[in-house]
Amino acid sequence: AQKVTQAQTEISVVEKEDVTLDCVYETRDTTYYLFWYKQPPSGELVFLIRRNSFDEQNEISGRYSWNFQKSTSSFNFTITASQVVDSAVYFCALSEANTNAGKSTFGDGTTLTVKP
Amino acid sequence: GAVVSQHPSRVICKSGTSVKIECRSLDFQATTMFWYRQFPKKSLMLMATSNEGSKATYEQGVEKDKFLINHASLTLSTLTVTSAHPEDSSFYICSARAGSTNEKLFFGSGTQLSVL
Numbered sequence: 196a197q198k199v200t201q202a203q204t205e206i207s208v209v210e211k212e213d214v215t216l217d218c219v220y221e222t223r224d225t226t227y228y229l230f231w232y233k234q235p236p237s238g239e240l241v242f243l244i245r246r247n248s249f250d251e252q253n254e255i256s257g258r259y260s261w262n263f264q265k266s267t268s269s270f271n272f273t274i275t276a277s278q279v280v281d282s283a284v285y286f287c288a289l290s291e292a293n294t295n296a297g298k299s300t301f302g303d304g305t306t307l308t309v310k311p
Numbered sequence: 312g313a314v315v316s317q318h319p320s321r322v323i324c325k326s327g328t329s330v331k332i333e334c335r336s337l338d339f340q341a342t343t344m345f346w347y348r349q350f351p352k353k354s355l356m357l358m359a360t361s362n363e364g365s366k367a368t369y370e371q372g373v374e375k376d377k378f379l380i381n382h383a384s385l386t387l388s389t390l391t392v393t394s395a396h397p398e399d400s401s402f403y404i405c406s407a408r409a410g411s412t413n414e415k416l417f418f419g420s421g422t423q424l425s426v427l
Contacts, residue, residue: 204352230415232418237420238320238402238404238420238421238423239418239419239420239421240355240404240406240416240418241418242415242416242417245415286354286355297343297344297345297357297360297406297408297416298345298357298360299416301354301355302354303352303353303354304352304353304354306352
């Protein structure tokens with residue numbers, strides 16, 4: 196069975212601070228996909244990244260970066276120089292290969308509040 | 312980019328009435344759409360997979376007669392909550408996939424249902 200754990204329920208930082216959101220997953224599959232989504236107060240989930248299990252390269256996109264470590268089953272997300280607009284709920288998700296991404300297992304989410 | 316439109320964004324209804332929620336893919340064809348339920352400060356729970364031209368596939372524990380799904384075209388899926396009760400009050404979200412199985416999902420903005 197798959198499981199995604201986002202241990203941090205809520206995080207509060209001051210603008211310009213760096214913040215890391217943790218994601219730990221469990222799966223028996225050797226091929227799988229990991230996702231991060233952002234859910235702002237408006238409610239719509241926004242796709243941030245997809246990573247397959249064979250690609251352990253870290254990725255940077257502007258102020259966002261992701262650290263994928265299979266050895267610890269973690270896929271952590273860092274926001275550098277946080278901004279108020281980063282305030283949202285962030286979800287980590289896992290789906291097995293050949294399983295529709297819509298059937299992903301989602302973590303419970305981390306609510307990030309960035310204060311001015 | 313791909314957009315999924317979900318309506319209404321908020322609905323209040325009396326107990327015993329039925330409510331229909333629409334999910335449209337605006338600039339792509341979606342043979343498969345997904346319906347989720349999200350409780351406050353909780354993760355997304357997949358309710359069902361909506362397949363164009365065929366019956367929806369429901370997750371375990373989801374009453375198919377209670378939550379009717381129709382996917383009559385490649386751009387529209389509807390979720391009807393029949394004979395709604397206060398316990399059906401929740402945030403409902405749809406998503407659609409614009410590509411292959413594990414491509415990213417595009418989410419609607421959600422519908423907050425309140426049953427009095």
